[in-house]
Amino acid sequence: MNHLTLALDTMGGDHGPHVTVPAALQALSVYANLHLILVGDRPTILTIMRQHRASESERLRILHAEQVVQMGDKPLHALRRLKHSSMRLALDLVANGQAHACVSAGNTGALMTMAKVVLKTLPGVDRPALVTALPTMTGDPVYLMDLGANASCDSQALFQFAVMGSVLAEQVAGKSNPRVALLNIGTEEIKGNDQVQQAARLLQSTPHINYTGYVEGDRIFSGEADVIVCDGFVGNVTLKTTEGIARLLMHQIAQSVKRNPLARCLSWLLKGRLKKLFLQMNPDHYNGASLLGLRHIVVKSHGNADELAFLRAVEEAMTEVQRQVPGKIEARLQSVLLEKSC
Amino acid sequence: MNHLTLALDTMGGDHGPHVTVPAALQALSVYANLHLILVGDRPTILTIMRQHRASESERLRILHAEQVVQMGDKPLHALRRLKHSSMRLALDLVANGQAHACVSAGNTGALMTMAKVVLKTLPGVDRPALVTALPTMTGDPVYLMDLGANASCDSQALFQFAVMGSVLAEQVAGKSNPRVALLNIGTEEIKGNDQVQQAARLLQSTPHINYTGYVEGDRIFSGEADVIVCDGFVGNVTLKTTEGIARLLMHQIAQSVKRNPLARCLSWLLKGRLKKLFLQMNPDHYNGASLLGLRHIVVKSHGNADELAFLRAVEEAMTEVQRQVPGKIEARLQSVLLEKSC
Known part of the structure; x- marks a missing residue:
């Protein structure tokens, strides 16, 4: 080109x-x-x-x-x-x-x-999806999708998102055979709603996709998946919750150090570092979100x-x-x- | 008694x-x-x-x-x-x-x-719900429910959760006329899925409940609502995401200060304070969750x-x-x- x-x-x-x-x-x-x-x-x-x-x-x-x-x-x-x-x-x-x-x-x-x-x-x-990369413990990004383009998704839509996200992780993040997971409220087969369970069955029977199973909210940032798929309602709330938490933590740290002069000096010194970390929490501020x-x-x-x-x-x-x-x-x-x- | x-x-x-x-x-x-x-x-x-x-x-x-x-x-x-x-x-x-x-x-x-x-x-x-109190910017708790008892909820269930949560905020947190909100992916009337929109209409026409509208994920911790209602899938992912984010932040701070001897000393001094704050991020570790x-x-x-x-x-x-x-x-x-x- x-x-x-x-x-x-x-x-x-x-x-x-x-x-x-x-x-x-x-x-x-x-x-x-x-x-x-x-x-x-x-x-x-x-x-x-x-x-x-x-x-x-x-x-x-x-x-x-x-x-x-x-x-x-x-x-x-x-x-x-x-x-x-x-x-x-x-x-x-x-x-x-x-x-x-x-x-x-x-x-x-x-x-x-x-x-x-x-x-x-x-x-x-059937429907495009909004996706962004989030930071993880390992330093590699994880792609979370959909972030709100589709408030409700059937299993076919979730399946298509998984295929699209897998290609993005491969082509943009350079991951070979990206690990694709479904966001769920437990890791056992019986957990979650019908759409997620059916999407899991579709993905399990698709050799082109390296489907690794369910992940829960507390493991999104662990680095165990390269792509995490959910409907747009869940993805949007999840992304915005990370922003809310970062803001609450900044506020609580500020409140907490106010009462302690030593901590006040220390936090002033650490402030830039902390702020940078917190800002990373909403990476769509930084990388943008792709419409796939x-x-x-x-x-x-x-x-x-x-x-x-x-x-x-x-x-x-x-x-x-x-x-x-x-x-x-x-x-x-x-x-x-x-x-x-x- | x-x-x-x-x-x-x-x-x-x-x-x-x-x-x-x-x-x-x-x-x-x-x-x-x-x-x-x-x-x-x-x-x-x-x-x-x-x-x-x-x-x-x-x-x-x-x-x-x-x-x-x-x-x-x-x-x-x-x-x-x-x-x-x-x-x-x-x-x-x-x-x-x-x-x-x-x-x-x-x-x-x-x-x-x-x-x-x-x-x-x-x-x-129809269905019991799991609820816990989360910290907010104002220092008052916000009750989030359902946390996973019901992976899918119709508008009636969400409506009942709102009534139950309202009573809990009144009786346990001592809030008079607690502000009840629905968790959504936008604050405009047209946002979200059918269940949430229908639940909003039910709540709007119920004088016994102080329904204040939709809140997004980034406002959960702002203190603008005393009770936030969502289905168990969304609530469970939201609660666990807060835990995941807290863990990621601790990890990133540790990584970040490793490279800087001054920051290492400072963070050691701030460690207890930060840890306490992060632990608060999953308050069901502390208060327990009630089955309402x-x-x-x-x-x-x-x-x-x-x-x-x-x-x-x-x-x-x-x-x-x-x-x-x-x-x-x-x-x-x-x-x-x-x-x-x-």
Whole structure:
């Protein structure tokens, strides 16, 4: 691939172009083969570019968008009424072949709904899933999915997520034969709900997937699995709980040391280190979350992402383009489905 | 109430009578109105009592049990085949009026199944729920339920949990008009699955319950709700995730300070404080989890509970007996159901 073009929805996220444009400029300075199309309000983007002494070029184009998807917009409203939004135009660029992938920090529900309609799902995929990498004890990441794209999932959906996640772990994290587990409320066969039990049976009989069984919530971060699959309700609550816990711990440590002058000095010295650790607890702030199961690549950066976090989401999209993740998922799904039908 | 009698399943938990018997003796020394019946292997209990210079008395009786429910026993096996187990006999003591409540650190699934059959659910309760108190930013506890008694729940079950949790927060935590929320993957009305949305509609139209809407995972610990209701799959994963995160953080802090001699000294000084905070992250280690919706009181102590944790579970059972929690739940349910039928 000579060069790689990404479409960036610059208007999405809490900080909009004030974060996305500087992150874009940084990405261009680091990756010589990267081309970007900044989609959003042209005058605003140009103003921020000028502040950073940047101008339009072959590698840095602007596509003006008249509309913006707001964080509170309902997905169907965004789909039907915001066809000239920066988010939609960025997805259109991918659909018509002008960009290899799209990155947005905007409204997750709207992005998923639009992406499904504009980019379509892969053959064999009923519903796309949102996935992110979480840290583990071993230092290797674990991919948790779905994170909220699908509030309810049947066993077929969970099975498809497992196949997609397995390809992602292999292609992006470089894991050979990734260990895939189902999140459950116990490790015995009889535990959990029907969907999870049926998904387990499907995975057990699929030689292409290295299914290792059930894991419980307390083992998500142990490093014993490379991919952990659950429905979007459970995954979303799990991811957000990690954020809530990190915040509570920071608060409790602050309260606790307030009462002790020695501890106050010590914690001041340890503060940066602790903060860094706590921030890792919500890695979708940093790596972005990928929407898997589409015919093209879409990476969702956290709404509250800073420059570095948005840059990481751009890098995630670049890696997925280079590794041709959608094509690999399609091939794996076909071989799995072919095997099931034999 | 002149005195209060609890039946303790001394054989349950990872450490069995080596933890439960000393905890029982401590409870007796602290609470003069407490009577205990220690159910389990009589010779073992007596040996441990002797080591602590304790002997049988009116306040401390032993009921010999020939069988033990193992942690890996399936609930139905325990129900049908282990009728002479310490867990079953302790529940029988409550059922036949010889004890006011039962405390066990044994197999959760077996305890729930046995308790439901032996003690029966309250009128208007389809399924009992497991609940525990979690810490929050404000210092007040929040009750999270269900923690795994019911892997799938319809809206009626979630509604009943909300009523039961509300009574517990009022009677045990002393909250007047407790704020009840549903755990969801967004705060907008359209978010979540059908069960949660229907439960929200039921709660909105119930004046006896102070329903405040949806909360997301990152707000569980904010203190904005006194009771948070979800199905047992989500609640179990959430509770265990908090434990996993605490363990990961401890590990990461240890790894991080290893590389820095100054930080190593500092963290050594802060270690006790941090450890205490992290331990609070799984409060069911400390307070126990209550099985709500039964005609009598059952408190489940964590399997890995130490003496102090088991003592706390005993205290939780005492409080629920003194506040007559099952009777209050029954009365509240009747008034709510009566209102709904008007």
